[in-house]
């Protein structure tokens with residue numbers, strides 16, 4: 101039963117109830133596998149990037165455009181999670197980048213053990229860069245470490261600039277926020293300045309790059325961000 105005094109804290113002024121997270125202990129099993137992935141990828145010096153966002157923010161399109169620019173220079177692979185269909189993996193493979201679909205069968209996020217299973221199917225020998233495109237939503241993927249080196253959150257200009265404060269964990273746990281679909285900025289009520297300010301209120305170290313995968317703006321900066329980190333990963337002894 102909720103104590104009256106709890107309801108009256110200044111934090112919950114308007115009757116909000118903060119629920120206990122009973123799935124927390126399940127995450128410990130996930131983190132154990134995530135650590136095993138991290139160790140494996142450290143040995144092979146593969147840079148692992150976990151790409152997260154709402155559905156339709158442009159993750160797969162960005163994977164394709166990044167692949168087109170970097171695939172001659174680096175060995176790149178993509179694991180892509182969706183509830184159903186192999187459509188995204190097919191799109192990525194059509195662009196000449198090796199991809200494997202992880203069909204979650206209804207689960208709204210990727211878990212480390214799914215990535216581990218996929219890694220046993222896909223030969224990652226000599227891979228410089230492994231992208232993991234997560235299932236599209238800003239909620240549960242935030243809680244599951246996949247053994248990545250960096251988490252990158254996309255937020256499209258079409259989805260509203262109020263999302264960081266509504267889904268703070270995603271922005272708190274990311275190293276980079278990509279504002280995608282920048283070509284649509286003149287037509288939608290979205291402020292890059294506001295979204296950056298809100299996201300940095302949550303995570304003051306968050307880096308920000310504004311991109312249009314369709315027009316190519318910002319892709320150069322993004323590729324440079326990746327190349328610097330591929331080089332750093334190679335240097336780790």
Ligand SMILES: Nc1nc2c(ncn2[C@@H]2O[C@H](COP(=O)(O)OP(=O)(O)O)[C@@H](O)[C@H]2O)c(=O)[nH]1
Pocket residue numbers: 153154155156157158159160161162236280281282283284311312313314315
């Ligand atoms: N205008 C515009 N549309 C984009 C851009 N990137 C992706 N899209 C479109 O947004 C839709 C969803 O993209 P997709 O890459 O499948 O998003 P995902 O669900 O996050 O993987 C598709 O119709 C894309 O063509 C962009 O930079 N600008």
Ligand SMILES: [Mg+2]
Pocket residue numbers: 159160161188233
């Ligand atoms: Mg996709």
